[in-house]
Structures are given as C-alpha cells and as structure tokens.
Amino acid sequence: MKSILSLWVNGRLREDAVDSATLLLDYLRDQLGLTGTKQGCDGGECGACTVLVDDRPRLACITLAHQVAGRRVETIEGLAQNGRLSRLQQAFHEKLGTQCGFCTPGMIMAAEALLRQNPDPTAQEIKTALSGNLCRCTGYVKIVEAVREAVL
C-alpha cells in the first residue's frame, strides 16, 4: 500500500508516495533516478548500496524506504558541491581507488561515514570501517590509500 514518505535526500526535503514494501535502494534508484547507489549482492553482504542516514552508513538494499521516514539520507550524488568533487571523491580519483567502479559509491559512503566520526583514522581503522564493503577487483590497497589521502 502506498503512503506519503517524507524525508531529506541530499539536503532536500521530499514528499513522495511510496509503497510499504519498497526498499530504500529501489526508491532511490527507480523513483528518484539516483542510480549512483549500486545494487550489488542484493542481500546485505557486499556494501555496494551503502548510503548515509543521519551521518551513519546504512545498507539501502536491506532497508525499507519508510524505515528512514523523517531522516537525512545522503547518496554519492550528494557529495560533490557546486560541480566540484568532494575531497574523498578526488582522492579516490587521484589514488586510483576505483577500478571497475561498481563498489566505489558504497566504499566512498562508508569511508565518508568514518571520516565524519573520526577525521584522522589509521590504516587499520579504515580497513575496519570498510570491512563490510567488497571490491571484486580486489583493489583494497588503493582504496585504503585513497581514504588516507583524503585525510592528509
């Protein structure tokens, strides 16, 4: 059954008619066209669908859209400001933290959540924070280096 969902998405207050059984992932991708958030394993195991909800990471493929009613949702599309990449995005670009790119939005959002809580993490803290995000190209070293680069 559809009902009105009101929430903040990338800084904008929205009101949409959303079905009870709609996943946050499908709401973002299909209803809002925010396809930066990826559908990976589709069962909460890979982290590709990580978005931020009130600054904390959340797996959009195992969250119902209505579960985040009234909250602040941020996706990869919300990080760039005035057409400029965020520091973290720039660092992933410069340090080659991206290979095929499919896990990258999830990696960046999980790393963004870490940096908001801990602005100067060690390599170990970065690895721990990203331990739920899989990269099938296995470019983990470059990813950790990219997050470090964003801090320095």
Added chain:
Amino acid sequence: MNLLGDFNLLRPTSLDEAVKALSGEGAQPIAGGTDLLPNLRRGLSKPKLLVDLSALDHCSDIVALPDGTVRIGALVTLEALVDSPLIPEAVKQAALGVAGPTHRAQGTLGGNLCQDTRCVFYNQSDWWREGNGFCLKYQGDKCHVVAKSDRCYATYHGDIAPALMVLEARAEIVGPEGSRRILLAELFREKGDDHLTLSPGEILLAISLPAMKGWNAAYEKARVREAIEFPLAGVAVALKREKGRIAGLRVAITGANSAPLMVPVDELVGQEWGDAVAETLGKQVRKTANVLKSTITGAKYRRRMLLALARKLASQLWIKAA
C-alpha cells in the same frame, strides 16, 4: 529479484499498539531489518503486516540501575553496544564480531537475539529451494540435514546470546498477557523452525545484566573471513577464580544447535584449572553440541573448533584472573 510481496508497514509509538498489532495473523516485527529483510527478499516468509518497532520509547538506551544491574533496551544498536562503557567486554567482543560495521549501525540487540535460525537448505533463493522440494523449516515436509527427521535442524548463529547467557542475563518481555521476566536462555528452544519461546504478540523489550563481581568473561567465534560471516562455532565463557580454584564457571555455545545452549560445567567448580579440567570441559561441550551439516563448512571442523575455543577461552580467563 524482489520477493518482498505485499505487506503493510505500521510504526506504532506505544507498546500497547505494538503488542496489539503483533497479536494479529501474519504480523511480524521489524527493527533494524538486517536479518529479516534479506530473508523476506528470498521469499522465506510472507507477512501481511510488518510492525516497525523503532519508534517505541524506553528501549533504545542503556541504563545502569542502583543495584549495579545494567538494563539494555532491545532497540540499542550493536554499534551503540560496542561504544558503551557500561557493557561487559565479552558482550562487546560478541557484538563487534557480528557482520560488518554498517550492519552494526543498523542492527539492534533485540533483532540479533531473535534472529532466525539458518541452514544451507533454507537461506537460499526461492527457485533453489523449490528445486530441492523445499524443506521442513518452510514450505516443505522433509529435513535435508537429517533425513527422516520429524524436526527442523536449522542452526542458531547469533553471536551475542551466548555472551549474555554466561553473564546470567534476563530478558524482559511484554505481551497481551502483561510482562514477564525470564532467563535469556529460556527465550530459546531447540527447534529449528520455532526456536523462540515468544507467543504471538510478545515483544522482547530489554535485557538486564546483573553485576557479577569477580567474574571475567570472553567470547570468540570461528568463521571463514574476519567480517560479515555468522559464527561456524561460537563460545562464551565466564570464569571466577578464587584462591587458586575455579569458584564459578559458565560456558555457552552458538552456531551448533537450533538454540544457543549453556554447557553443564558445575562439576568443574572447586577444581584447579589444568589438563584434566580442560579435558572434562571439552567432553561436556561435545555432549551438549549437536553440530550437523547445516553449513557449507564441514561439521567436523565446527565441532573441533567448539572444543578448542572453549578450552582456549577458559585457560585465558584463568590466567587473566591470577
């Protein structure tokens, strides 16, 4: 693939409302959803109504009571559990071992304790299970783990329950008949397709941990990689050492049976830790555990890990308390 089906979502703000909603046919509770939603997406249940408990008051904080008891609301996230100074180390170890950091920011204590049992024949897609003729746990009439069995042998893989159980945790439950308090161990029963003793409409509200002076406790799990995985074998041990003797010992296991179970080890109290005691401890763990082929990883490895982890933790706690 989305098998979520058609359900209504209700977000009650009062307990009465939540209990009433959950008493109805086809209603299921949801909190973080990290266990329920992957299962729903595989068509492992078809609820008519999901009752989102996240707006309920009084169960999302951790409070120290005057008598030293710590009361943990069922809606406390695993992340908050790990960050709290009031939570014993063993419980933090268990919570930190659950899934990945993003799951822990979303998943709740109540949801972790009440998580569904798991099995290699159950946690599969709809077409996979259909190809196998479904199973006793859901939609079928045969158990593929124990052929000819009349009960389901799906395994309980929660990490936090054993750590709380060795610390004598109690569960606070509310339901249509009022509220009741039980030992956490009594929340579970050894039945894979019906492993919780909650009646329809009942909600796990909070866990309370008594102050256990002089005890040390620890939890450890075996898994194939250091994140995301459920325990293939998990052991919690609490030990009290006094005057060179074991003054108290409590052991619980998970990832082995359809419920997290206490291992009877009272006969070891009063003795000094050593090879003979370790041997008896191993024997008791072996007697309690009923590890079957419910995971891809072989049962023999899981059985041996249970014994090894129990001995290792008890030995470490014994030395730590010296």
